[in-house]
Amino acid sequence: MLTLHGFPFSNYYNIIKHALMYKNIAFEERIAYPGSPELMAVSPAGKAPAMTTDSGAHLTESSVLCDYLDDAYPQNPLYPTAPEARASVRQLMKITELYLELPARRFLPAVFGDVQFDEETKAEIRSTLERGVKGLNALASFSPYLTGAELTMADIYLRYALAIPKMVGPAQLDWDILASVPGLQEWDAIMADTDIARKVDADMEANTADFMAYITSNAS
Numbered sequence: 034m035l036t037l038h039g040f041p042f043s044n045y046y047n048i049i050k051h052a053l054m055y056k057n058i059a060f061e062e063r064i065a066y067p068g069s070p071e072l073m074a075v076s077p078a079g080k081a082p083a084m085t086t087d088s089g090a091h092l093t094e095s096s097v098l099c100d101y102l103d104d105a106y107p108q109n110p111l112y113p114t115a116p117e118a119r120a121s122v123r124q125l126m127k128i129t130e131l132y133l134e135l136p137a138r139r140f141l142p143a144v145f146g147d148v149q150f151d152e153e154t155k156a157e158i159r160s161t162l163e164r165g166v167k168g169l170n171a172l173a174s175f176s177p178y179l180t181g182a183e184l185t186m187a188d189i190y191l192r193y194a195l196a197i198p199k200m201v202g203p204a205q206l207d208w209d210i211l212a213s214v215p216g217l218q219e220w221d222a223i224m225a226d227t228d229i230a231r232k233v234d235a236d237m238e239a240n241t242a243d244f245m246a247y248i249t250s251n252a253s
């Protein structure tokens with residue numbers, strides 16, 4: 034059976050977990066924290082998520098895993114079939130990763146530690162985030178999903194990627210991403226209102242104390 038390695042507090046892990054559940058793919062979860070020998074054994078960069086396929090191959094990088102799941106398990110597809118439409122979905126995923134998730138992630142040391150960011154760095158991060166906001170404003174139709182009537186991988190990807198800008202935006206930049214993109218708040222509520230999202234969120238909540246304990250014990 035396919036194995037998902039990582040931890041439920043991780044937003045990237047949850048992208049893959051949500052996709053697996055949506056596609057009705059049998060999988061087992063193996064909890065492994067960043068930098069642990071268990072994760073290093075399956076993830077060269079020591080990051081979550083990693084996946085072990087049915088034939089025993091180890092794969093990493095969430096966007097790669099998203100593609101793999103739809104290629105290897107065609108049921109309940111999360112990408113359209115037409116090449117241009119597929120590219121549009123991937124375009125949204127890439128914009129989400131590069132211009133929303135990753136820049137916001139730079140503030141995590143302020144959330145999990147006592148790091149302070151100077152105004153110049155904040156302005157630099159903000160200007161990257163503004164590119165992401167422009168991208169969503171230009172490309173997302175919210176009708177009701179990002180690219181139309183069908184849920185795609187871009188919706189799942191954005192739902193969990195948004196966790197970081199939502200977490201850091203107000204405190205670090207006095208900025209609310211949901212208010213910056215018309216339709217995003219309503220879309221976010223739709224995305225949260227499914228059994229799969231509720232299960233992923235509940236598991237995340239349940240993992241919080243354990244993850245924090247791991248972070249704390251590895252900080253000292």
Ligand SMILES: N[C@@H](CCC(=O)N[C@@H](CS)C(=O)NCC(=O)O)C(=O)O
Binds near residue numbers: 042043095
């Ligand atoms: N580019 C990677 C990023 C994954 C990532 O950053 N995962 C976090 C957990 S949410 C992690 O393992 N961080 C540990 C680290 O950076 O050492 C992906 O798309 O899967």
